[in-house]
Amino acid sequence: MNQVADLRHDWQRDEIVAMFEQPFNDLLFQAHSLHRQHFDANSVQISTLLSIKTGGCPEDCAYCSQSAHYKVELEREKLMPLKQVITEAQKAKASGATRFCMGAAWRSPPKGEFPRVLEMVEQVKAMGMETCMTLGMLDDQQASALGDAGLDYYNHNLDTSPDFYGDIITTRTYDDRLDTLGRVRDAGIKLCCGGIVGLGESRMDRAGLLQQLANLPEHPESVPINMLVQVEGTPLSDVESIDALEFVRTIAVARLLMPASMVRLSAGRSDMSDETQALCFFAGANSIFYGEHLLTTDNPAVNHDQQLFSNLGIEPMST
């Protein structure tokens, strides 16, 4: 990856909206050209996700199957035993994933369970995989303990624009999110930070999310763009889906604003055509979640993804 000295952190909302408003071909051409300056255009990083603690979350994120505030058909599970996590990581490694991402439905990690989480990081890392965790809000000590355990990435999303945030989540603030992001950075851990689209937000909100991400003191190394997976029982189960081409535009604008970051085509691929995904890769997406499940919802079958990669001439990135 080329290092760039002149990455910008002072994007204005109207500049970003103007990018969105360009003719589709112009936007995609620019994004793809910039993508090629920083990355191999035919190489995509693959990560596998595991839910290490499922459901019963006290937060009220309106999109989420795991919030205790909504009636969703989902079996709650306690923190997974270490051995089981290692078995899952071994399977992921065998199927070609280079990063193992572990997610827990917590507002923040409980004291009693945190030592086991640290062991998970140490042991998965010892297998030669990159590690990523998403555990909710962290305090300084937790962030530095994760860093000391060797955690490579922490995933903590801003999700949407500051203006729309309160329509989606009321149990924490945007500033809470920013505080944890700062602690993760201070602990020397790489950031995986992005958001979710298709929540009923406006284009202005999508621009606002990307503005926040691009204007962080350093761009997150990984920027997941999730498309809402509608879950029965959540307040957003019936929201109007985002247009596929608007989703592609969002990926392209993320690439233009954060040229050296990995842009992850994250949740929602099961509801996307192969053609939409191909356009996302062209627009600058260069990582995906691989494996039949995300955390609680489905992801495309592994053999489908292998076929898609082969059709497109895409090779998995070797970290």
Ligand code: SAM
């Ligand atoms: N509890 C932790 C937190 O919220 O930071 C970690 C797990 S949470 C499931 C991680 C991210 O997944 C959310 O920030 C959101 O962007 C995404 N996500 C959750 N539910 C989703 C859904 N139904 N569709 C698409 N993305 C979703």
Ligand code: DTB
């Ligand atoms: C992220 O931005 N997307 C992933 C990961 N980070 C943890 C999670 C997607 C979750 C999709 C809904 C589910 O499967 O529960």
Ligand code: SF4
């Ligand atoms: Fe909890 Fe994370 Fe789901 Fe929000 S997105 S309800 S914090 S698991």
